[in-house]
Amino acid sequence: MKILLIEDDTEAAKYLVQALDEAGHVTHHAADGETGMAMAESMDYDVMIIDRMLPRRDGLSIIESLRAQNDNTPVLILSALGEVDDRVAGLRSGGDDYLTKPYAFTELLARIEVLARRANPAEADTKYSVGGLTLDRLARTVDRDGENILLQPREFRLLEYLMRHAGQVVTRTMLLENVWDYHFDPQTNVIDVHMSRLRAKIDRGHDNPLLHTIRGAGYMIRE
Template identity: 40%
Template sequence: MKLLLAEDDLRLGRLVRHMLEKEGHQVTWVHEGQEAYQEAMVGEFDLLILDWMLPKMSGIEVLHRLREEGFQGGVLMLTAKDEVEDRVKGLNTGADDYLVKPFEFPELFARIRALGRRSFTPFKEDQVKAGNLLLNTVTRTLIREGREIPLTLREFQLMELFMRNPGQVLPRELIWDRIWGYDADVTSNILDATVKLLRKKIEDPDGKRIIHSIRGIGYKLEV
């Protein structure tokens, strides 16, 4: 994969780049946020790995600006922040995954593989329709009643999983496997936070619920 690594700790950045290149990835390493933003806008990267605390522009600011500009690529945040509120903030800003420092390299590699993995269902068609929702798997856009709804990579993958299985109860374990992978350290908080953010985007505040929580089991899409 072609990766952009933004890490201002020179020792850690050098080590991470070396280990990623040993895994066969092509890595561009930058040391501060403004440069990360510029590289991401002009380069064609499969995945961005952003440290939360970067000079000149923080990783979360870089992510926010990129999503506002329509960047649809995968983003993995590296951070020492491990509170639930911080995880939700990162996901709310548009991060697709979250890795807390210090981390082990096998876990980093597993998360990168999971982010690079496409939906488990082969693309049999360019568009998936469920009720008044239309998902384009080529442009990775979601349309509801003529309105385009921007989605992060994780939100897109989750929405495609729901829309390809409307009315079916999807167990939490299945969602973890299909979206994150069993080899990734995914917590219930991250899954629930992603669903919560997706609901805010696709459901009307006063309208009926589309994504239903099935207590003790998982989730179901009803359109």
């Protein structure tokens, strides 16, 4: 993936560029708003990571200009420590996701990978399928190898989110945000318990598990 990072904290940026490189992504870095805007306009990127507070040009105004030019590259907004965490304003300006510092790198990585995929039209599918597991979004049914699986409404939404991002790491925070619509960190292993219940329903009695726990990051559904 080709990523544009607009971040004025050069130390943090250096680490991020290196970590993204290790994850197999090419990252271009701009240290101020004007340079970042120029780079965003001159090249195509898969994802942009834009800090809110930037010298010379504010992060939100960059996103607004890009959207006004019909540039729909997915944008992850970073908001700095101590700033008023105005997620709503960030998303309203055209950002696609919002992450507050300090954050774990795995969280950031999972989010940008999901964002990049979101740009693809796969979301419009009415059926998701991973291995022998099929989820019908319209009929609201799930079956594995032709065998029907009964899920609670919340479990269905959980599986739906995982399958929409099949093959990608989904963090616990992302699940909480997208399935329960709450933006906080649960202290205990709440999500894990839900996942193990879900796992019991879809993987029990099958030799090849589909639902995988990615240590230190989150979950992934894949063959």
